[in-house]
Amino acid sequence: MGVSVTPLSDTLGAEIGGVDLSDIIDDSIMGEIEDAFFDHSVVLFRDQDLTPERHISFSRRFGPLEIHVSKQYLLPGHQEILVLSNERNSDGSRVSIADGGTGWHSDLSYMERPAMGSLLYAVDTPDEPGI
Incomplete structure (x- = not known):
């Protein structure tokens, strides 16, 4: 299943589906996530189960913390x-x-x-x- 991006309103926010943040995310999927963030300013991932280590690892994909x-x-x-x-x-x-x-x-x-x-x-x- 591919990444889906569903706008939450006409002006702000999108829900991203088809991504398990507890898993390793390849560069192409990360590019889609970044594009959605830059296009919608706020992104939402439902039903995730993250350890602190995976939360930190995913966060670092955006840059230094x-x-x-x-x-x-x-x-x-x-x-x-x-x-x-x-x-x-x-x-x-x-x-x-x-x-x-x-x-x-x-x-x-x-x-x-x-x-x-x-x-x-x-x-x-x-x-x-x-x-």
């Missing part, structure tokens, strides 16, 4: 991954940055060459869209 400045919220053993969560630890402390991502922002916009983008991997998603 930046390590987030909030070191206390990096995934232990995988400093390339910043944990974003609305949950708390059993002692009440935050699992991640307070209100991480609830307001619009641009990652690393203070740098001379800001980030191309961010790759998010949802571990626990709502049962209904838009919630």
Whole structure:
């Protein structure tokens, strides 16, 4: 099965199908993924099962990774991954940055060459869209 790209709206976003991100992705498929990203600005891959190592490996296909400045919220053993969560630890402390991502922002916009983008991997998603 080949790669499919389905626009999510007339202006922004596309769903990419036919790709298993936990597998090795050849250069031609990666080219299709990059084209979709540049054409639609946001891409979505449903039903993926990624280990932290595969998440990092796929992310590196887009270029060098930046390590987030909030070191206390990096995934232990995988400093390339910043944990974003609305949950708390059993002692009440935050699992991640307070209100991480609830307001619009641009990652690393203070740098001379800001980030191309961010790759998010949802571990626990709502049962209904838009919630």
